[in-house]
Amino acid sequence: MVHEVKSPIPGTFYRKPSPEEPPFKEVGDAVAKGDTIGLVEVMKTFHEVKADGDGTVTSFEVEDSSPVMAGQVLLVLG
Amino acid sequence: MPIKKLLVANRGEIAVRVIRAARDLGIATVQIHSDADADMLAVRIADEAINIGPPQAAKSYLNVDAILKAAKDTGADAIHPGYGFLSENGTFAKAVEDAGLIFVGPSGETINLMGDKAAARVQAAKAGVPTVPGSDGVVDDMDEAASLAADIGFPVMIKAAAGGGGRGIRIAEDAESFRKFAPQASSEAMAAFGDGGIYIEKVIEQARHIEVQILADGSDAIHCWERECSLQRRRQKVWEEAPSTALDPETREKLCQSAADLARSVGYRGAGTVEYLYDDKSGGFYFIEMNTRIQVEHPVTEMITGLDLVAEMIRIAGGEPLRFVQADIAAKGHSIEVRLNAEDPANNFMPFPGAITGLDVPTGPGVRFDHMLFQGYQVPPFYDSLLGKLIVHGENREAALARLGRALVELRIDGLSTTEALFVALLEADDVQTNTVHTKWLEPWLEANVETIRNRMQMEGDTAA
Numbered sequence: 001m002v003h004e005v006k007s008p009i010p011g012t013f014y015r016k017p018s019p020e021e022p023p024f025k026e027v028g029d030a031v032a033k034g035d036t037i038g039l040v041e042v043m044k045t046f047h048e049v050k051a052d053g054d055g056t057v058t059s060f061e062v063e064d065s066s067p068v069m070a071g072q073v074l075l076v077l078g
Numbered sequence: 079m080p081i082k083k084l085l086v087a088n089r090g091e092i093a094v095r096v097i098r099a100a101r102d103l104g105i106a107t108v109q110i111h112s113d114a115d116a117d118m119l120a121v122r123i124a125d126e127a128i129n130i131g132p133p134q135a136a137k138s139y140l141n142v143d144a145i146l147k148a149a150k151d152t153g154a155d156a157i158h159p160g161y162g163f164l165s166e167n168g169t170f171a172k173a174v175e176d177a178g179l180i181f182v183g184p185s186g187e188t189i190n191l192m193g194d195k196a197a198a199r200v201q202a203a204k205a206g207v208p209t210v211p212g213s214d215g216v217v218d219d220m221d222e223a224a225s226l227a228a229d230i231g232f233p234v235m236i237k238a239a240a241g242g243g244g245r246g247i248r249i250a251e252d253a254e255s256f257r258k259f260a261p262q263a264s265s266e267a268m269a270a271f272g273d274g275g276i277y278i279e280k281v282i283e284q285a286r287h288i289e290v291q292i293l294a295d296g297s298d299a300i301h302c303w304e305r306e307c308s309l310q311r312r313r314q315k316v317w318e319e320a321p322s323t324a325l326d327p328e329t330r331e332k333l334c335q336s337a338a339d340l341a342r343s344v345g346y347r348g349a350g351t352v353e354y355l356y357d358d359k360s361g362g363f364y365f366i367e368m369n370t371r372i373q374v375e376h377p378v379t380e381m382i383t384g385l386d387l388v389a390e391m392i393r394i395a396g397g398e399p400l401r402f403v404q405a406d407i408a409a410k411g412h413s414i415e416v417r418l419n420a421e422d423p424a425n426n427f428m429p430f431p432g433a434i435t436g437l438d439v440p441t442g443p444g445v446r447f448d449h450m451l452f453q454g455y456q457v458p459p460f461y462d463s464l465l466g467k468l469i470v471h472g473e474n475r476e477a478a479l480a481r482l483g484r485a486l487v488e489l490r491i492d493g494l495s496t497t498e499a500l501f502v503a504l505l506e507a508d509d510v511q512t513n514t515v516h517t518k519w520l521e522p523w524l525e526a527n528v529e530t531i532r533n534r535m536q537m538e539g540d541t542a543a
Binding site: 009010011012042043044045065067 | 114132133134420421429431458459460461462463
C-alpha cells in the first residue's frame with residue numbers, strides 16, 4: 001500500500017540532521033511509524049518530521065534544502 | 079559624497095524602516111527581494127525592486143554576488159545592510175567598498191575587530207571600559223584555562239570568540255564541569271564558526287542587560303543614552319525600554335560615556351550599540367559586546383531623543399560629519415518597545431507563519447508601530463518571526479506603561495498567533511510594573527504563567543486553530 005508522508009508545516013525541508021551527516025533515510029530504506037524522515041526549518045527553528053505510516057521509501061518528492069508548503073508530500077512509502 | 083540611490087539589502091520591518099529614512103532624505107531606494115518576498119511591504123513602498131534569488135536566505139539575502147550585481151544593475155551607489163543577514167559581515171562590507179559602493183556602516187576592518195568577541199574585550203579594556211572578569215582574550219591551554227576559571231570564581235561562562243547572539247555559550251558550575259565543557263565548546267565553535275577560539279567570563283547573577291546607542295563619524299563619537307533590555311527569552315530580547323530606571327545619574331553618565339570612548343578608540347563610523355551587564359547589587363557595569371549595526375530596538379532611543387538614527391547613519395555614510403555634539407543629545411520621557419513575533423506564546427513560542435486576515439494598527443499620542451504587515455499579507459516561513467514592534471512614549475515610565483496597555487487594546491492582528499498576549503500578561507506582573515527584573519527573570523515567569531496567557535488568547539480568540 002502506498003503511503004505519503006507530508007510536511008506538517010511550511011518551511012525549508014532538509015533530509016539530513018546537519019550538512020555534514022548522511023540523510024535520515026534513503027530510497028529503499030525501511031521506515032516505521034514515528035521514525036524521523038527529515039527536518040523542516042520554519043522561521044529559524046527546526047522541527048523533526050516523523051513518519052505517520054510504515055513501509056519502504058520508494059521516492060523523495062522534495063529535494064534536500066528545498067522550500068515546502070504545509071501538506072506537501074515529502075516522500076512516498078511503498 | 080552624498081548617497082543618491084540606496085539599495086536595501088534586507089527584508090521585513092527593517093527594510094521598511096530604512097526606505098522611510100532614505101525617502102525623508104530625498105534618496106531613491108532599491109529593495110532587493112527573494113522569490114518568497116515579491117509582495118512584501120518594503121517592495122511595495124520602494125522606488126524599485128529587484129529579485130535576487132530563491133527563498134532560502136543563503137541563496138538570496140546572504141548571496142553577496144547577487145546583491146552586488148543588483149546594485150550594479152540598478153545603479154545604486156550605496157547599500158544598507160539592516161540587521162541580521164550580512165550586516166555584521168566584514169567581508170561583505172569590504173566587498174561593497176571594493177565594488178566602488180558605499181557601505182552604510184563601519185569599515186569591514188572595524189566590523190571584524192568588534193565581531194571577534196575576545197578581541198573586542200581586549201579593545202574595551204584598552205579604552206578603559208570595565209569588562210566582566212575573565213580571560214585576556216582567547217585561551218588555548220586547557221590547564222591554564224581551568225586554573226584561570228578557578229581564580230575568577232565559578233560559575234563561569236565559556237564563550238566562542240566568533241559567536242554572537244547568545245550562540246556557543248556554556249556555563250560551568252565547577253572545575254569538573256569546566257574540564258568537560260571547555261573542549262566541547264571549542265570543537266562546537268570550530269564546527270559552527272570555523273574558529274575554535276574560546277574565552278572565559280564570570281557569570282554575573284541576576285544582571286540587567288543595559289546597552290548604549292552611539293553615533294560616530296570616524297573621528298568623533300557621541301552616545302544617545304541607554305536602553306534596558308532585561309526581559310529576554312532564550313537570550314532573545316522581547317521588551318526594551320529607554321532610559322533604564324535602574325541607573326542613578328552618575329552611573330548613567332559614566333556608562334554612556336564609556337561607550338562613546340570605546341567607539342572613538344576604534345575610529346568607529348555609523349550607528350552602533352555597546353552592550354553591558356549591570357549588577358544592581360554592586361552598581362558595577364561590564365562590557366559584553368558591541369553590535370556594529372542598527373538594532374531592532376533603536377526606536378526607543380529615537381522616542382526619547384527625537385533623533386532619526388537610521389537617517390543619521392545614512393548621512394554619515396554619505397560623508398557628513400556628526401551633526402551633533404554630546405550636549406545636544408537630550409533625553410525626554412520614557413519609551414517602551416515590545417516585539418510582535420509570529421509565534422504562539424501558549425505553545426512554547428512555536429513559529430506561526432500564515433496570512434494576515436485582519437489588521438488594526440494602534441495610533442494616537444505617543445504610539446508608533448514599525449511593522450511589515452498589510453491585510454492579506456502572507457508571512458513566509460523562511461525568515462525570522464518578527465512582524466513588527468509596538469513602541470510607546472510617555473512623560474515617565476508609568477505613563478509609558480499605561481500607553482502600552484492602551485495600544486495593545488487597539489492592536490489586532492488576525493490570522494496568526496502572535497506574542498501580543500504575552501505583553502498584555504507581562505503588563506500585569508508586579509516585577510514589570512516596578513522594573514525589578516534581570517535577564518533570567520522572564521523564563522521562569524513564563525513557565526509559571528503559561529496558563530494565564532493561554533486563557534487570555536482563548537478569550538480574545540487569538541488562537542488560529
